[in-house]
Amino acid sequence: MSLIVQKYGGTSVGNAERIRRVAERLIATKKAGHDVVAVISAMAGVTDGLIKLAREMSAQPSEREMDVLLATGEQSASALTAMAVNALGGKAISLTGAAAGIVTDGVHTKAKIAHISPRQINELLAEDYIVIVAGFQGQSPQGAITTLGRGGSDLTAIALAAALKADDCQIFTDVDGVHTCDPRVVPDASKIDEIAYDELLEMAGAGSKVMQSRAVEFAKKFGVGFEVRSSQKDVPGTKAREVTPNMEDVVVRGVSLERNQAKITICGVPDRPGSAGAIFAAIAAANLSVDMIVQNASGTGTADLSFTLQKDDLVPAEIMLTRLVPKLGAAAMTATTGVAKLSVVGIGMRSHAGVASRLFECLGAAGVNIQLISTSEIKIAVVIDETELDRAAQATHAAFGLAQPRPPSNTAPT
Amino acid sequence: MSLIVQKYGGTSVGNAERIRRVAERLIATKKAGHDVVAVISAMAGVTDGLIKLAREMSAQPSEREMDVLLATGEQSASALTAMAVNALGGKAISLTGAAAGIVTDGVHTKAKIAHISPRQINELLAEDYIVIVAGFQGQSPQGAITTLGRGGSDLTAIALAAALKADDCQIFTDVDGVHTCDPRVVPDASKIDEIAYDELLEMAGAGSKVMQSRAVEFAKKFGVGFEVRSSQKDVPGTKAREVTPNMEDVVVRGVSLERNQAKITICGVPDRPGSAGAIFAAIAAANLSVDMIVQNASGTGTADLSFTLQKDDLVPAEIMLTRLVPKLGAAAMTATTGVAKLSVVGIGMRSHAGVASRLFECLGAAGVNIQLISTSEIKIAVVIDETELDRAAQATHAAFGLAQPRPPSNTAPT
Numbered sequence: 001m002s003l004i005v006q007k008y009g010g011t012s013v014g015n016a017e018r019i020r021r022v023a024e025r026l027i028a029t030k031k032a033g034h035d036v037v038a039v040i041s042a043m044a045g046v047t048d049g050l051i052k053l054a055r056e057m058s059a060q061p062s063e064r065e066m067d068v069l070l071a072t073g074e075q076s077a078s079a080l081t082a083m084a085v086n087a088l089g090g091k092a093i094s095l096t097g098a099a100a101g102i103v104t105d106g107v108h109t110k111a112k113i114a115h116i117s118p119r120q121i122n123e124l125l126a127e128d129y130i131v132i133v134a135g136f137q138g139q140s141p142q143g144a145i146t147t148l149g150r151g152g153s154d155l156t157a158i159a160l161a162a163a164l165k166a167d168d169c170q171i172f173t174d175v176d177g178v179h180t181c182d183p184r185v186v187p188d189a190s191k192i193d194e195i196a197y198d199e200l201l202e203m204a205g206a207g208s209k210v211m212q213s214r215a216v217e218f219a220k221k222f223g224v225g226f227e228v229r230s231s232q233k234d235v236p237g238t239k240a241r242e243v244t245p246n247m248e249d250v251v252v253r254g255v256s257l258e259r260n261q262a263k264i265t266i267c268g269v270p271d272r273p274g275s276a277g278a279i280f281a282a283i284a285a286a287n288l289s290v291d292m293i294v295q296n297a298s299g300t301g302t303a304d305l306s307f308t309l310q311k312d313d314l315v316p317a318e319i320m321l322t323r324l325v326p327k328l329g330a331a332a333m334t335a336t337t338g339v340a341k342l343s344v345v346g347i348g349m350r351s352h353a354g355v356a357s358r359l360f361e362c363l364g365a366a367g368v369n370i371q372l373i374s375t376s377e378i379k380i381a382v383v384i385d386e387t388e389l390d391r392a393a394q395a396t397h398a399a400f401g402l403a404q405p406r407p408p409s410n411t412a413p414t
Numbered sequence: 415m416s417l418i419v420q421k422y423g424g425t426s427v428g429n430a431e432r433i434r435r436v437a438e439r440l441i442a443t444k445k446a447g448h449d450v451v452a453v454i455s456a457m458a459g460v461t462d463g464l465i466k467l468a469r470e471m472s473a474q475p476s477e478r479e480m481d482v483l484l485a486t487g488e489q490s491a492s493a494l495t496a497m498a499v500n501a502l503g504g505k506a507i508s509l510t511g512a513a514a515g516i517v518t519d520g521v522h523t524k525a526k527i528a529h530i531s532p533r534q535i536n537e538l539l540a541e542d543y544i545v546i547v548a549g550f551q552g553q554s555p556q557g558a559i560t561t562l563g564r565g566g567s568d569l570t571a572i573a574l575a576a577a578l579k580a581d582d583c584q585i586f587t588d589v590d591g592v593h594t595c596d597p598r599v600v601p602d603a604s605k606i607d608e609i610a611y612d613e614l615l616e617m618a619g620a621g622s623k624v625m626q627s628r629a630v631e632f633a634k635k636f637g638v639g640f641e642v643r644s645s646q647k648d649v650p651g652t653k654a655r656e657v658t659p660n661m662e663d664v665v666v667r668g669v670s671l672e673r674n675q676a677k678i679t680i681c682g683v684p685d686r687p688g689s690a691g692a693i694f695a696a697i698a699a700a701n702l703s704v705d706m707i708v709q710n711a712s713g714t715g716t717a718d719l720s721f722t723l724q725k726d727d728l729v730p731a732e733i734m735l736t737r738l739v740p741k742l743g744a745a746a747m748t749a750t751t752g753v754a755k756l757s758v759v760g761i762g763m764r765s766h767a768g769v770a771s772r773l774f775e776c777l778g779a780a781g782v783n784i785q786l787i788s789t790s791e792i793k794i795a796v797v798i799d800e801t802e803l804d805r806a807a808q809a810t811h812a813a814f815g816l817a818q819p820r821p822p823s824n825t826a827p828t
Contacts, residue, residue, distance in 0.1 A: 016470035050490065056430035057494050058501035065500070068508050069493035072486035076464065079483035080471050086479070087472035094482050099557060143513060 002167035003125070004029055007039040007135065007157035011174040012231035013077050014044035016084075022172075022231065023084035023092075026130050030090065035125045037164065039135045039157040040081050042073025063108035067137075067147045071097070074134035074153065082132045092130040095120065097137035098145070102156065106140030110149040113138060113156075113218075116163035133160065151212030158215045162222040169219075169226035170237075171211060176230035177238035178203060178210055180402035181255040185393045190404035192253060193236070196243045199253045202345040202379045216240065243347055251348035251355060252400040257393055258341040259386060261291070262314040263371065264321065265306040268331025271297055275328055276305060279321070286320050288313045292341070292374045292381060302331070306372055308383055311337055339371065340389040343381040344396060356380055362399035368392045416581035417539070418443055421453040421549065421571035425588040426645035427491050428458035430498075436586075436645065437498035437506075440544050444504065449539045451578065453549045453571040454495050456487025477522035481551075481561045485511070488548035488567065496546045506544040509534065511551035512559070516570065520554030524563040527552060527570075527632075530577035547574065565626030572629045576636040583633075583640035584651075585625060590644035591652035592617060592624055594816035595669040599807045604818035606667060607650070610657045613667045616759040616793045630654065657761055665762035665769060666814040671807055672755040673800060675705070676728035677785065678735065679720040682745025685711055689742055690719060693735070700734050702727045706755070706788045706795060716745070720786055722797055725751055753785065754803040757795040758810060770794055776813035782806045 006029065013019050022038075030036050050069050054061045061069075078094040085092035101117035124131045135153025140146050148155050154171060161169035178200065181189040195203075197220035201213055210228050219226055219240065229237025269275045276295065283290060290307045297303040309317060318335050325333050349355045359380055363370060368391060372383035384392055397403065420443065427433045436452075444450050464483050468475045475483075492508040499506035515531035538545045549567025554560050562569050568585060575583035592614065595603040609617075611634035615627055624642050633640055633654065643651025683689045690709065697704060704721045711717040723731060732749050739747050763769045773794055777784060782805065786797035798806055811817065 016467065019471060053430065053490075053494055054497055057433060057497040060501075061497040062500050065493040065496045065508055068496075068510070069490050072490045075489075076467075076483050076486045079479040080467055082479045082482075083468055083471040083475040086476050087474075094479055096482070096559075145510075 001033065001035060003035040003037070003164055005037045005039065005157050005161040005164065005166045005169045006172060007153055007170070008041065008081075008172045008231060009153065009174065010041040010044040010047070012172050013040055013081060018231075019077075019081055019084045020088070022081060023088050023090065025172075025231075026081075026085055026092070026132075027088055027090040030130055034167075036130045037121060037125070037160060037166070038081065038130065038132045039153055039160065040074060040078045040132055041135050041153040042070075043077050043080075046073040046077070064144065067108050067145050070147055071134070071137045071145045074136045078132045078134040085130055085132070090130055091128060092132055093124055094132040094134065095124075096134050097156065098139035098143075100131075100133040100160070102138030102159070104138040104140055104146045104148070106142065106144060106146055108144075108146055111138060111140070111146035113148070113159045114141070116159060118160075118163050121160075121164065149212075149214070151215070154212040154215035155218055158219045158222075158224050158226060161226065162218075162224050169224055171226055171228045172231035173210060173228060174231065175210060175228075176233055176235055177228050179254065181393055181397045182257055185257060185390050186255070186397045188403035189397065190402070192238050194239050194241065194244075194247060195253060196247055196347045197240055198243075198378055199345050199347055200240050202343065202376065203254055203256045248348045248351060250346060251352045252344045252346040252402065253348075254345055254402065255393055255396050255400070256343045256345060257389060258291075258343075259389065260311040261308050261339045261341055261383065261386070262311045263306060263308050263336045263339050263383060264314070264317060265304060265334045265336075266321070266325060266330050267304050267333070268302040269305050270329045271301050271303050275303075275330075278328060279305065279324065282320055282324055283317060286316055288317050292372060292383065294372050294374055308339070308341065308372070338386045339383050340386040341381055341383050342389065342392050342396065343379050344400065345379045347378050349380075350377055358399055359396060362395045363392055366391055366395040368395070415447065415449055417449040417451070417578055419451045419453065419571050419575040419578065419580045419583045420586060421567055421584070422455065422495075422586045422645060423567070423588065424455040424458040424461070426586050427454055427495060432645075433491075433495055433498050434502070436495060437502050437504065439586075439645075440495075440499055440506070440546075441502055441504040444544055450544045451535060451539070451574060451580070452495065452544065452546045453567055453574065454488060454492045454546055455549050455567040456484075457491050457494075460487040460491070478558065481522050481559050484561055485548070485551045485559045488550050492546045492548040499544055499546070504544055505542060506546055507538055508546040508548065509538075510548050511570065512553035512557070514545075514547045514574070516547075516552030516573070518552040518554055518560045518562070520556065520558060520560055522558075522560055525552060525554070525560035527562070527573045528555070530573060532574070532577045535574075535578065563626075563628070565629070568626040568629035569632055572633045572636075572638050572640060575640065576632075576638050583638060585640055585642045586645035587624055587642060588645065589624060589642075590647055590649055591642050593668065595807055595811045596671055599671065599804050600669070600811045602817035603811065604816070606652050608653050608655065608658075608661060609667060610661055610761045611654055612657075612792055613759050613761055614654050616757065616790065617668055617670045662762045662765060664760060665766045666758045666760040666816065667762075668759055668816065669807055669810050669814070670757045670759060671803060672705075672757075673803065674725040675722050675753045675755055675797065675800070676725045677720060677722050677750040677753050677797060678728070678731060679718060679748045679750075680735070680739060680744050681718050681747070682716040683719050684743045685715050685717045689717075689744075692742060693719065693738065696734055696738055697731060700730055702731050706786060706797065708786050708788055722753070722755065722786070752800045753797050754800040755795055755797055756803065756806050756810065757793050758814065759793045761792050763794075764791055772813055773810060776809050777806055780805055780809040782809070
């Protein structure tokens with residue numbers, strides 16, 4: 001008897017009909033001879049509706065009360081799913097995060113899971129129940145309801161799979177896996193069968209939002225293999241796992257795109273310790289997130305510093321920096337919208353040179369101008385004009401031979 | 415420092431603006447020097463919406479899952495109210511029923527409160543919080559979410575007032591108290607200042623649905639005085655309490671009306687033990703509620719048995735009894751809709767004769783035909799044609815001198 005943890009996102013339980021389909025799948029999995037634990041998100045739209053209500057009550061609602069409020073979304077979706085399973089002849093029971101034994105560090109709205117006491121779940125599994133756990137939540141050691149941050153149901157599923165020593169963890173979503181690129185942009189983009197945790201993290205951080213990053217990090221830390229797959233179609237998805245030797249044969253796993261970016265460049269920043277610190281401390285204090293940060297020293301005692309951020313965060317960042325830049329003694333600031341980020345990701349590039357040159361050459365050949373470049377061990381990201389993103393994506397996807405079947409140009413030499 | 419428990423119903427927290435008004439009142443009560451515990455119902459419409467969702471999932475959803483589902487309505491309304499108090503400069507914290515220490519007998523959808531451990535509430539009060547408790551719910555000794563039945567927030571408030579030894583318990587609702595009759599029918603109906611628990615029970619059972627009956631019974635058992643008052647207007651309401659000698663001076667406290675009734679009469683029921691039992695066992699098994707039951711033995715070995723029920727329950731009752739009546743050897747069955755119930759209620763009638771005759775005479779003078787009569791120690795109820803109900807109510811209200819100021823005819827002779 002194997003144990004499978006299945007997680008269903010908000011779209012998968014978005015209405016009665018979809019909940020019923022989830023219930024059918026749970027029953028089928030159970031009938032196939034598995035023990036089943038399901039983690040359920042709030043029905044699509046419910047969390048946003050609750051947040052809207054909270055904002056009507058308070059410009060800055062207390063985080064503790066936000067947790068009490070938002071946890072109800074997953075709680076009700078879990079109960080409804082259990083009802084659906086029972087109505088279809090299955091045997092299900094729903095548990096809140098607290099009842100499932102999920103204990104957090106107690107930090108409201110972004111709690112970390114401290115530990116899981118799976119006793120009650122194990123007892124219910126032994127009684128042949130399909131156990132349905134409300135995602136996104138746990139309780140502090142003092143018993144306060146705490147939530148795990150947006151997308152936290154992914155983390156609930158991965159952590160339960162680890163605590164229960166599950167044989168499989170399936171993340172059901174409205175896409176059928178992770179693709180080599182966005183299929184709406186690159187029609188011959190193909191589903192990736194296997195992906196390394198680090199690759200998925202870079203793809204997720206770069207806009208392929210199929211999973212919460214913290215959940216992937218948790219899976220990596222505890223070696224929990226999982227599969228991202230479609231809740232609508234019964235087809236294999238993408239399996240995320242530890243790196244295996246043959247995974248490194250593929251130099252570039254995929255191309256990730258992120259739109260709606262903005263760029264701020266501060267020119268002539270005095271080249272002395274603390275300048276960059278002052279800028280990003282101010283940005284963090286304003287609760288704005290930056291993505292790429294690139295600095296070039298000019299050799300004349302000043303540096304040019306650029307960073308990207310979400311387009312919506314540009315105006316508050318500009319307002320704040322307009323005051324700060326003169327104090328720093330910097331020369332000027334320019335803010336640009338209409339930019340986008342393209343990243344090529346692959347653990348294989350660690351050991352294979354030439355990825356950067358191939359990327360830059362293909363973009364050049366496509367007539368795409370590169371504004372910023374940033375690299376990590378397994379990623380090269382460029383910022384380009386948003387109007388050129390589709391063309392750049394198609395050219396890059398082709399240059400690295402990512403369409404199926406893969407030509408030998410994207411595999412390592414033997 | 416006195417402690418006040420305030421309960422707000424679903425209409426009182428029906429939207430953001432109303433929740434803000436509740437928050438203002440809580441803050442004002444706190445500023446007046448009281449400790450404040452608030453019990454909050456689900457926002458109007460939310461519970462019905464959740465029930466509708468559950469019915470979409472299952473014709474007969476499990477009671478355990480219904481509790482998990484429905485408890486979210488009060489939980490979210492409590493969090494929103496706490497946010498509103500905090501936004502207005504107060505200091506509030508919300509607690510689920512479980513966190514408030516409310517332990518039930520574990521019977522799903524109609525749990526009884528077993529005991530309350532008010533430690534956490536007392537600690538929070540000592541830290542100067544306005545403590546906001548989700549109504550209608552508690553947890554079983556095993557930690558399962560259990561709800562107290564429709565209207566259960568009233569019970570939460572009364573039980574907390576008892577456990578906390580509160581100085582006052584205020585039930586805020588969308589009416590400004592209990593009236594001598596429905597003001598839409600009897601324009602000179604007046605608000606009752608003081609009412610005995612038993613009178614309120616009979617009024618509530620007879621259609622003046624201002625409070626859940628179980629809550630009133632609990633208040634009576636533990637001697638918890640409470641006040642039913644308006645959440646919209648800041649005016650005194652109706653105080654429910656133990657009988658005091660001068661309360662008995664008023665023979666009739668009010669006239670209660672109930673529409674949408676139906677009546678079933680079974681004629682020629684063999685006058686032997688078990689006949690009535692068989693009928694009502696079948697009705698209870700079909701989950702139908704009956705109200706009045708009247709039986710008259712004819713002296714010829716058979717009896718005529720009549721009972722009333724909600725109009726909506728008539729068809730299932732008829733279907734069921736059509737099969738049963740021949741088996742019992744009864745002669746015939748007739749079912750009537752378009753009837754209504756009128757009750758006069760007053761603890762004073764225990765010690766004062768003549769109430770029945772005055773009621774029947776006044777109805778006769780008004781040309782209203784009485785179909786059934788039933789009495790309790792403090793109530794006389796009649797079933798009449800629904801089209802005659804308004805005229806009957808006006809005549810009765812006048813006959814017992816219930817309009818303000820009260821004429822001496824309705825007070826006991828001194």
